[in-house]
Amino acid sequence: MHDNTLLKTEIQARIIKNPSEHTMNLAEEFGVSEAEVVRCLPDEMRTEAPASDFETLWNTMTKWDKVTFICRNAGAVVEVVGKLPQGNFGHGFFNLNDKDSALRGHLFADRVGSIWLVSKPFFTMESHSVQFFDIDGNAMFSVYLGRDAKRQILESVRTDFLALRERYATGRAA
Numbered sequence: 001m002h003d004n005t006l007l008k009t010e011i012q013a014r015i016i017k018n019p020s021e022h023t024m025n026l027a028e029e030f031g032v033s034e035a036e037v038v039r040c041l042p043d044e045m046r047t048e049a050p051a052s053d054f055e056t057l058w059n060t061m062t063k064w065d066k067v068t069f070i071c072r073n074a075g076a077v078v079e080v081v082g083k084l085p086q087g088n089f090g091h092g093f094f095n096l097n098d099k100d101s102a103l104r105g106h107l108f109a110d111r112v113g114s115i116w117l118v119s120k121p122f123f124t125m126e127s128h129s130v131q132f133f134d135i136d137g138n139a140m141f142s143v144y145l146g147r148d149a150k151r152q153i154l155e156s157v158r159t160d161f162l163a164l165r166e167r168y169a170t171g172r173a174a
Contacts, residue, residue, distance in 0.1 A: 007032065011040040019121040024072075024139065033137025038116045047169045049115040049130075055087075057115060057130060058094070060164060062086055064157045066146025069103050072139065084143065111135055117165040126153055128161050 007030060014021055023041075027034040038046055049057060061067060062084045069080045085098035093106035113135035119128045132140040145157045 007036070008040040011037055012042050015041060015045070015120075020123045033133070034139050035114050035116070035133035035137035038118060038131065038133075039114075041118070041120065045118060045120045047117045047165045049117060049168045051112045051114055053115065054109045054112050054132075055089070055094070057164075058084070058087055060160075061130065061143055064146065064160060065154055066157065068144040068146065069141060070144060071141040081146070108134075108140070112140065113137065117161070117168060119165070125151065128153065128158065128165075130161075 010030070011026055014026060023034050023037045026037045030037070039048075064083070066082065067084055069084065071078050080103045082102055085096045085101035085103055087094045087096045087107070089095070089109070092110070094109035095106050096104050098104065111134045112132055114133045114137070116131045116133070117128075118131055119126075121127055127144065129142045129144040131142045134140050145153045145161055147153055
């Protein structure tokens with residue numbers, strides 16, 4: 001286990017050297033959760049939202065024109081591109097059951113331990129996401145801002161994300 005100050009210093013040095021470094025790789029290397037790595041990113045790259053704001057954040061993101069929903073595990077990285085569907089709580093899940101959406105299923109919202117609004121380059125491209133981690137600090141899923149045909153982030157979505165991040169950074173919530 002690392003001293004928190006030392007861990008933060010080491011992770012920030014790595015990110016400054018290579019901003020595209022994957023947080024999951026750093027988590028494995030340093031023997032900490034991925035949520036802890038995100039917590040150690042430079043301040044300008046991350047803002048925390050309370051896990052209790054899950055539904056509010058989800059509902060906010062459903063208004064965005066286009067996103068990429070990413071869920072990964074040891075065997076796959078699954079990406080669904082489009083608008084997020086509305087959801088609702090029932091039977092112990094947050095249910096995504098919009099028949100017109102490619103993204104359907106059930107999210108374990110009660111297992112969300114932290115939510116981070118992350119602005120961190122992906123290779124040479126600007127990238128912003130809302131990342132959801134479970135109570136153990138493991139990645140559950142992420143929602144990345146949508147891009148146009150030229151791979152540029154959609155301006156309307158960027159504007160909404162940055163405003164949302166600013167509200168959480170200043171304590172004004174979603």
